[in-house]
Amino acid sequence: MSSELLHFLQLVVTGLVIGSVYALVALGFVLIYKATSVINFAQGEFVLVGAYICLDVIVRFQIPFVWAFCLTLGFSVLLGLLVERLMLRPLIGEPIITVIMVTIGLATVLKSIVTLFWGTQIRVFPQIFPQEPLEFHGIVVSEVYLWTFGFALLFMAVFALFFKYSRAGIAMRATAADQQVAQSMGISVKRIFAISWCIAAVVSGVGGILIGNINGINITLADFGLKVFPAVILGGLDSIIGAIIGGLTVGILENLMGGYLDMYFGGGVKEVAPFFVLVVILMIKPYGLFGTVEIERV
Amino acid sequence: MTLLNVNNIEVIYNDVILVLKGMSLSVEEGQIVSLLGANGAGKTTTLKAISGLLNTEEGEVTDGVIEFEGEPIHHLDPEEIVRRGIFQVMEGRRVFEDLNVEENLVAAGHLQKSRKKIKERQELVFSYFPRIKERRNVLAGYLSGGEQQMLVIGRALMAQPKLMLLDEPSLGLSPLLVGEIFHIIKQINEEQRTTILLVEQNARLALTISDYGYIMENGRIVLDDTVERLRDNEDVKRFYLGLTEVGTKRSYRDVKHYKRRKRWLT
Ligand SMILES: Nc1ncnc2c1ncn2[C@@H]1O[C@H](COP(=O)(O)OP(=O)(O)OP(=O)(O)O)[C@@H](O)[C@H]1O
Ligand SMILES: [Mg+2]
Numbered sequence: 059m060s061s062e063l064l065h066f067l068q069l070v071v072t073g074l075v076i077g078s079v080y081a082l083v084a085l086g087f088v089l090i091y092k093a094t095s096v097i098n099f100a101q102g103e104f105v106l107v108g109a110y111i112c113l114d115v116i117v118r119f120q121i122p123f124v125w126a127f128c129l130t131l132g133f134s135v136l137l138g139l140l141v142e143r144l145m146l147r148p149l150i151g152e153p154i155i156t157v158i159m160v161t162i163g164l165a166t167v168l169k170s171i172v173t174l175f176w177g178t179q180i181r182v183f184p185q186i187f188p189q190e191p192l193e194f195h196g197i198v199v200s201e202v203y204l205w206t207f208g209f210a211l212l213f214m215a216v217f218a219l220f221f222k223y224s225r226a227g228i229a230m231r232a233t234a235a236d237q238q239v240a241q242s243m244g245i246s247v248k249r250i251f252a253i254s255w256c257i258a259a260v261v262s263g264v265g266g267i268l269i270g271n272i273n274g275i276n277i278t279l280a281d282f283g284l285k286v287f288p289a290v291i292l293g294g295l296d297s298i299i300g301a302i303i304g305g306l307t308v309g310i311l312e313n314l315m316g317g318y319l320d321m322y323f324g325g326g327v328k329e330v331a332p333f334f335v336l337v338v339i340l341m342i343k344p345y346g347l348f349g350t351v352e353i354e355r356v
Numbered sequence: 357m358t359l360l361n362v363n364n365i366e367v368i369y370n371d372v373i374l375v376l377k378g379m380s381l382s383v384e385e386g387q388i389v390s391l392l393g394a395n396g397a398g399k400t401t402t403l404k405a406i407s408g409l410l411n412t413e414e415g416e417v418t419d420g421v422i423e424f425e426g427e428p429i430h431h432l433d434p435e436e437i438v439r440r441g442i443f444q445v446m447e448g449r450r451v452f453e454d455l456n457v458e459e460n461l462v463a464a465g466h467l468q469k470s471r472k473k474i475k476e477r478q479e480l481v482f483s484y485f486p487r488i489k490e491r492r493n494v495l496a497g498y499l500s501g502g503e504q505q506m507l508v509i510g511r512a513l514m515a516q517p518k519l520m521l522l523d524e525p526s527l528g529l530s531p532l533l534v535g536e537i538f539h540i541i542k543q544i545n546e547e548q549r550t551t552i553l554l555v556e557q558n559a560r561l562a563l564t565i566s567d568y569g570y571i572m573e574n575g576r577i578v579l580d581d582t583v584e585r586l587r588d589n590e591d592v593k594r595f596y597l598g599l600t601e602v603g604t605k606r607s608y609r610d611v612k613h614y615k616r617r618k619r620w621l622t
Contacts, residue, residue: 225462225471228455232463235452238412242446243515244438244467 064196069317070310075203076269077309078210083265083282084289084301085217086258092234092296093254095154096146099161101262102283103168108134108263109270109279110176113183123186130263138259142252169280182274206268213264214302217257221298226253234296285312288336293348300348308332359385359519359551360406360442365420365430367398367405367575369413375401376575378420383519388545388552390562390583392596393572399555400447402572403521406553407444408434424519439467441518445511447555448527449504453497457488457507460496464511474514481510484540502533509537513544519551520544526558534558538565559596563587571596 087101112130116123145164149157187202221227233240233250241247266279289308293300312335316328339346360383367376376398383389393399404410405417406424411434422430429437452460461481465474482489485506491499496507505525512520522541526534542565545552556562563569563583571579571592579592586592 225466225474228459228462229466231455231459232452235454236450238409239446239450239452240463241412241434242407242409242438242444243464243511244435245463246435 065317066314068197069313071197071199072203073310073313074306075199075207075210075309076272076313077306078207078214079265079268079305080282080285080289080309081302081305082210082213082261082268084286084293084305085214085298086261087286087290088293088296088298088301089230089254090258091290092298093230094146094251096157096161098258099158100141100165100168100283101258101286102280103165103172104134104137104259104262105266105269105282106172106275106277106280107137107168107266108259109266109275110172111263112267113181113270113275114176116184127267130267131260134259134263135256137263138256139252141259142255146251146255147248165280165283169277173277178277180274180276183271186271202271206272209264209268213261217261218298230254285332288332288339291336291346292339294346297346297348300346303348304346308335311335357385358382359425360553361421361423362402362406363421363423365405365422366418367401367410367415368418369415371414371416374575375415376405378576379572380420381570381577381580383551383553384568385518385551386545386549387567388542388554388565390559390566390569391553391555391572392557392559392562392569395557397572398575399572400523401575403444403523403553403555405430406437407442407521408432408437409444409446438515438517442521443512443515443517443519444521445508445523445525447523449501449508451496451499451504451507454495456495457492457499460507460511461514465514467515477514477516481513484513484544485510502529502537505529505533505537506540509541509544513548516548517550519553521553521555523555524557525554526556526561534561538562541565559592563597 083101083105086104087098090096090098108130111133112126115121115129116126141164145160146157149160187205189200189202191198191200192204221231229240229245230250230253232243233245233247237247240250262283265282266275269275269279269282285308286305289304290301291304292307293302293304312328312331315331315334319327362379362381365376365379366374367379368374379398379402381389381391381402391399391402401410401415404413404415406422406429408429410416417430420430421428424437424440424442429440429442432440452463455463458478461478462474465477468474468477482492488499488503488506488510491503496504499507509522509525512522525537525541529537538561541552541554544550554562554566563586566583569580569583569586570577571586579586579589581589587597
């Protein structure tokens with residue numbers, strides 16, 4: 059294999075792994091948007107909080123990662139419930155802009171709490187997954203990347219199955235499609251909203267743990283949430299499949315653009331790339347690749 | 357036994373628009389009762405007041421009572437009202453377009469206890485509507501209008517309600533299909549012992565399957581009787597069955613014109 063091609067594939071593979079985590083977090087974002095029409099600007103802060111909680115319980119209580127992971131999931135469920143109950147539910151029926159401002163406020167509050175408890179310097183997870191580099195036909199991937207990718211895929215698969223087959227999942231899609239009709243069937247819209255926020259907090263928490271394992275964490279992890287915007291806008295705000303494909307695409311694109319263009323701009327391309335892509339998408343396909351297309355009956 | 361009793365209710369939208377004024381009707385267990393009336397009379401509003409869906413659109417029952425099985429229900433959530441056995445099939449075939457037929461049915465069986473029960477109900481739905489059984493894996497948005505109407509009635513069957521509220525099931529369907537669907541509604545009523553409150557523009561057909569009829573105008577009932585007597589009533593013939601004394605058909609336009617001159621309560 060030529061070294062050019064190898065370099066390209068190397069960039070694609072690492073981009074894909076990070077993209078899978080974007081996809082996971084984007085799934086949570088889209089879920090909230092679909093079910094409740096709320097744009098959650100605190101999605102990145104859920105990522106942040108999840109990562110810190112997990113790290114903290116590992117270090118503080120010296121418990122195995124698996125337990126810390128489960129505890130974090132439990133905590134995320136609680137966080138989702140609390141946020142929905144205390145901040146969003148009282149706002150049902152309020153103008154959408156009010157609700158958006160509240161999620162921005164929530165983001166600030168969560169970030170402050172994290173700073174308060176854990177400060178701002180970078181913290182690293184104790185090594186959980188081996189960092190050994192593995193080699194496939196010349197492409198080098200450290201094992202932690204494979205675990206990350208595996209976990210992200212696993213969680214997405216679980217939620218995909220949940221939405222497709224479980225009664226609660228079907229009720230959630232029904233509510234997203236037509237809230238009033240869902241209510242006419244005895245589906246509790248409040249409960250659906252609560253579940254949506256829980257799932258969004260859970261996938262974000264998992265995303266935070268996965269990324270934290272690779273990069274270490276500090277307060278800027280919250281910016282991860284911003285990268286989710288290009289992903290969901292690429293996929294179309296209200297499409298779960300779109301969010302997943304969007305996440306993967308953004309991961310790959312930013313890595314490629316960083317890999318090839320950084321030398322001309324002196325670094326930082328990776329950080330900007332997703333937003334550059336975002337602007338381009340908005341110009342050519344304002345509803346995203348998978349955004350709602352009304353069904354035309356034939 | 358009286359299953360549903362709407363007593364002198366007043367409904368206001370957005371705190372100002374008074375739509376129902378002293379609306380009363382009652383539905384006996386096991387019957388099909390028709391609620392007829394012109395556009396804007398308040399038929400849909402009446403159904404929403406009963407099912408509690410009024411709350412989801414800034415409407416409110418400000419006076420009177422609605423009793424179901426002897427208990428007042430007008431202050432309950434739609435969820436709780438469904439739980440008690442009232443299921444509204446809304447106007448305009450509101451299928452979940454991007455869910456397939458089966459998923460639409462599963463969603464409608466939300467309050468059923470078990471998956472087994474849902475399967476049973478689903479088989480029952482398919483026995484009444486074999487046509488949608490063939491299309492069980494198709495997205496509901498791609499069904500024909502008639503199939504969608506069958507699906508929304510099927511959804512009501514999933515919940516196994518004591519009282520079904522049907523809002524204009526004939527809307528926009530071919531006469532042949534309307535006949536078929538009305539026939540099935542009658543069958544459901546007889547075989548499942550489901551009481552039905554039917555809102556219709558197609559008065560002629562509605563009266564053929566009903567036991568009792570109410571005629572509504574401007575937010576209140578202006579006439580009610582058994583269907584036999586309603587069919588013989590000269591005014592009903594003229595304004596709702598589109599017949600004059602000599603039995604010739606009149607155009608809708610003429611009826612409208614007449615209506616403006618003669619109101620029921622004068
Ligand atoms: N959500 C709402 N907010 C304000 N006014 C409403 C609302 N829904 C209905 N109305 C008004 O209430 C009146 C009765 O409406 P309703 O839908 O109950 O009539 P209807 O008898 O079902 O008519 P149609 O045969 O056209 O369906 C109408 O004047 C309508 O404009
Ligand atoms: Mg109506």
